[in-house]
Amino acid sequence: METHYIVSMSPHLRGAHSIERMMRTFLIGLIPAAVMALYLFGIRSLIIMVLAMATAVIVETVIEHLTTQPLTYKDCHAILIGFVLALLLPSSVPWWIPVVGAGVAIILGKMVFGGLGNYPFNPPLVAWVVVKLSWPERMSLFFEPHTHSQALTPLMALKEDPSLFYSYEMRDLFLGNTPGPLGTVCALAVLIGALFILYRGVIRWHIPLAFCGGVALFAAILHGINPDIYPSVIFHLLSGGLLLGAFFLAPEPVTSPVTPTGMLLFGFLAGILTMIIRMWGAYPDGTLYAILIMNAATPLFNYLKPKEYGRVKRA
Amino acid sequence: MKGQIFLHPIWYTLLTEEHTTMALFAKGITFSKKVTTLTFHRIDTPLPKRVILPLKQYIGEASQPVVTKGDKVTTGQLIAAAPTETSLPLHATIAGTVKDITEQPDYKGTPTLSIIIEGDGTDTWIEAPKEEKEQKEISSLAPSEILKRIHAAGLITTQLVPVPLTTDLVPIDQPKTHLIDGQRITKKIDTLIITALDREPFLGVNRYLAGKDNKELADGIAALKIITGAHSVRFVVDTHYPPATQLQELVAADEEETTTLISLNGRRFPIGLAIPLIKAALGREVPLPYGHPRDVGVALYDMNTAIAVGKAVSTQLPQVDSLITVGGGAMPKQGIVTVRIGTSIGDVIASLGGLSKDPAKIIIGGPMTGMAHYDLTTPITKETDGLFALTHDEIQLSGDYRQCINCGLCVKVCPVNLLPGVLSLYCAKDKFDMAEAEGLFHCIECGCCDYVCPSRRPMVHLFRHAKHQLMEP
Numbered sequence: 001m002e003t004h005y006i007v008s009m010s011p012h013l014r015g016a017h018s019i020e021r022m023m024r025t026f027l028i029g030l031i032p033a034a035v036m037a038l039y040l041f042g043i044r045s046l047i048i049m050v051l052a053m054a055t056a057v058i059v060e061t062v063i064e065h066l067t068t069q070p071l072t073y074k075d076c077h078a079i080l081i082g083f084v085l086a087l088l089l090p091s092s093v094p095w096w097i098p099v100v101g102a103g104v105a106i107i108l109g110k111m112v113f114g115g116l117g118n119y120p121f122n123p124p125l126v127a128w129v130v131v132k133l134s135w136p137e138r139m140s141l142f143f144e145p146h147t148h149s150q151a152l153t154p155l156m157a158l159k160e161d162p163s164l165f166y167s168y169e170m171r172d173l174f175l176g177n178t179p180g181p182l183g184t185v186c187a188l189a190v191l192i193g194a195l196f197i198l199y200r201g202v203i204r205w206h207i208p209l210a211f212c213g214g215v216a217l218f219a220a221i222l223h224g225i226n227p228d229i230y231p232s233v234i235f236h237l238l239s240g241g242l243l244l245g246a247f248f249l250a251p252e253p254v255t256s257p258v259t260p261t262g263m264l265l266f267g268f269l270a271g272i273l274t275m276i277i278r279m280w281g282a283y284p285d286g287t288l289y290a291i292l293i294m295n296a297a298t299p300l301f302n303y304l305k306p307k308e309y310g311r312v313k314r315a
Numbered sequence: 316m317k318g319q320i321f322l323h324p325i326w327y328t329l330l331t332e333e334h335t336t337m338a339l340f341a342k343g344i345t346f347s348k349k350v351t352t353l354t355f356h357r358i359d360t361p362l363p364k365r366v367i368l369p370l371k372q373y374i375g376e377a378s379q380p381v382v383t384k385g386d387k388v389t390t391g392q393l394i395a396a397a398p399t400e401t402s403l404p405l406h407a408t409i410a411g412t413v414k415d416i417t418e419q420p421d422y423k424g425t426p427t428l429s430i431i432i433e434g435d436g437t438d439t440w441i442e443a444p445k446e447e448k449e450q451k452e453i454s455s456l457a458p459s460e461i462l463k464r465i466h467a468a469g470l471i472t473t474q475l476v477p478v479p480l481t482t483d484l485v486p487i488d489q490p491k492t493h494l495i496d497g498q499r500i501t502k503k504i505d506t507l508i509i510t511a512l513d514r515e516p517f518l519g520v521n522r523y524l525a526g527k528d529n530k531e532l533a534d535g536i537a538a539l540k541i542i543t544g545a546h547s548v549r550f551v552v553d554t555h556y557p558p559a560t561q562l563q564e565l566v567a568a569d570e571e572e573t574t575t576l577i578s579l580n581g582r583r584f585p586i587g588l589a590i591p592l593i594k595a596a597l598g599r600e601v602p603l604p605y606g607h608p609r610d611v612g613v614a615l616y617d618m619n620t621a622i623a624v625g626k627a628v629s630t631q632l633p634q635v636d637s638l639i640t641v642g643g644g645a646m647p648k649q650g651i652v653t654v655r656i657g658t659s660i661g662d663v664i665a666s667l668g669g670l671s672k673d674p675a676k677i678i679i680g681g682p683m684t685g686m687a688h689y690d691l692t693t694p695i696t697k698e699t700d701g702l703f704a705l706t707h708d709e710i711q712l713s714g715d716y717r718q719c720i721n722c723g724l725c726v727k728v729c730p731v732n733l734l735p736g737v738l739s740l741y742c743a744k745d746k747f748d749m750a751e752a753e754g755l756f757h758c759i760e761c762g763c764c765d766y767v768c769p770s771r772r773p774m775v776h777l778f779r780h781a782k783h784q785l786m787e788p
Binding site for chain 1: 590601675689766770
């Protein structure tokens with residue numbers, strides 16, 4: 001039998017990168033935060049995560065089936081959306097909030113724009129904003145870890161009375177012994193996952209560094225002006241959804257810029273915006289809103305591209 | 316160490332060699348040691364029974380056959396003359412009979428008039444030219460005489476595109492034009508770069524030659540220096556493969572320190588391609604598009620060409636064989652193979668022992684920039700530098716590629732600072748003019764963006780399609 005050879009354009013080799021690998025890396029990077037949520041808030045957190053992930057996958061598959069598109073559940077992106085959304089919810093939410101949220105994330109956040117690669121806003125954040133605006137009191141009800149007693153998150157306490165933040169130990173913030181959304185309370189777990197995804201190369205250092213840098217700079221200036229009412233840099237970096245936002249939400253590939261300058265500016269401005277909302281806005285934590293607003297500006301940052309090699313100046 | 320890379324002293328103290336390369340040229344991909352370790356077994360193949368010699372193996376005009384069907388020819392005999400400057404003479408590479416002069420698909424698949432020679436099994440050479448007996452020193456030869464000998468030997472260079480070496484070299488006594496700031500002005504060539512890096516980390520001919528002592532190398536460099544008028548010579552070698560003592564002696568023997576040795580990390584790709592190489596070795600940027608190394612005062616040739624020039628000038632014999640790298644999972648042997656020009660790739664593979672595993676792709680050139688072939692009668696031409704047979708496990712096809720997810724990995728690796736993802740979107744949607752405005756013609760088609768793309772988008776394919784559409788109105 002005659003052998004047939006494949007003919008195609010160069011290059012004939014390809015690297016190990018794939019969408020599946022990228023999404024799986026993000027999922028693995030979020031596992032430490034999920035394990036800490038399970039430890040701190042008990043079985044409720046597991047139910048929330050499973051509901052959100054299952055809903056996301058089912059809704060996506062149904063939509064793709066109805067619109068006769070190829071099924072994409074294998075690329076793990078729907079699971080990732082559900083997982084991220086669950087980590088942004090408080091442990092007190094009723095079972096239907098993750099379900100509605102995941103549905104909104106897939107339908108309004110992803111599929112109406114044409115699926116992976118086309119949406120302008122981070123889908124879990126879109127869903128988070130929808131449920132937050134629809135059921136504000138249910139979304140602001142946080143439990144003390146290991147108990148079912150209602151408590152304020154550090155940033156909510158700060159909004160109530162600026163002097164309250166002195167009652168928080170930095171060690172508790174770092175290890176996660178404070179009330180808050182499931183995945184954001186333990187800074188250590190988020191950082192472990194962040195190191196993993198940085199090592200695997202699915203995100204680059206520019207956005208997280210610039211984001212934290214923007215927040216730190218702003219906080220340092222305020223703290224320098226009046227340390228009595230403005231908390232320290234460490235408090236700002238460790239509280240709220242900042243680290244999760246800086247490492248997992250802001251560098252999300254589809255909705256973040258691609259050029260080095262663009263990424264640095266994107267992160268820095270998101271950090272500044274976070275601090276403005278935290279200090280003078282209506283909401284205790286501005287991280288997620290800041291990322292959403294900066295997502296809208298992402299196409300503009302892509303204009304900040306490096307000079308093409310060998311571009312000749314025209315006289 | 317004398318003759319190392321020249322930079323500001325502060326770089327020298329702060330950074331190792333590897334880092335200096337990175338600082339000057341941080342883009343591209345670094346391949347792992349495992350896949351880029353080269354085997355330098357020199358394999359000699361038997362004389363082919365039949366060769367196919369296309370009359371045009373370069374970009375330029377085809378040469379005119381001077382033999383007819385049925386003529387007896389000997390090795391090295393002129394079989395096609397070069398009437399114009401942009402054509403090259405063609406020589407028989409085996410002794411035998413001209414079987415036919417007919418159209419054959421060349422390595423690009425274009426039907427090209429080719430001379431087919433049926434060998435008689437012997438390797439009878441033509442008489443060496445008479446002038447050879449009164450051997451003259453290279454330095455005493457006039458530039459026009461050297462150029463004439465290079466042209467007569469039929470040499471080509473493949474640094475940017477395959478062109479006759481004589482059209483790429485501009486003689487010292489002729490006015491040179493260069494593209495600077497959008498207009499052509501005269502600029503003197505000051506540096507001759509002789510590179511031992513191959514176009515890809517997988518190809519090894521130049522690295523192999525750099526590790527061997529060649530008596531023709533010094534002649535070739537002297538000849539190239541005379542023609543181009545360059546006063547300094549830079550050897551670019553691979554950090555991972557030590558250069559031969561001959562190269563180090565050439566560097567050490569130079570009192571005025573105009574000859575230097577630059578070590579670059581050869582596992583990086585596309586550092587071996589001409590345009591990134593000049594950036595990495597000298598820090599100069601060739602103007603793009605349509606720029607040439609001479610626009611920044613550089614003449615860039617590889618080891619193989621320099622040695623061929625030395626041979627052509629000193630012996631005045633034509634080039635009949637070429638060195639190619641063979642490799643890939645389905646290839647029975649890995650190494651450097653000497654083949655006669657015109658041997659079909661099927662014959663080369665058969666003489667190595669036939670394809671071992673289930674082959675998926677046969678590639679002329681390297682796996683990153685080479686061309687896949689389906690026809691095993693395609694001949695090896697003067698520009699061929701590699702022959703690879705890849706298995707199904709080694710290749711990955713684009714297949715149903717996905718939407719660009721804007722991850723920016725291609726931006727990270729692109730050696731000419733483009734946004735390949737954005738360009739590929741324009742090209743896929745037939746917005747060719749917008750792609751051109753975004754710098755499509757700066758693309759050197761290295762394939763790094765394809766290699767890293769998680770959506771497996773066939774970037775180079777889309778870019779070539781767009782360029783083709785734009786160039787053919």
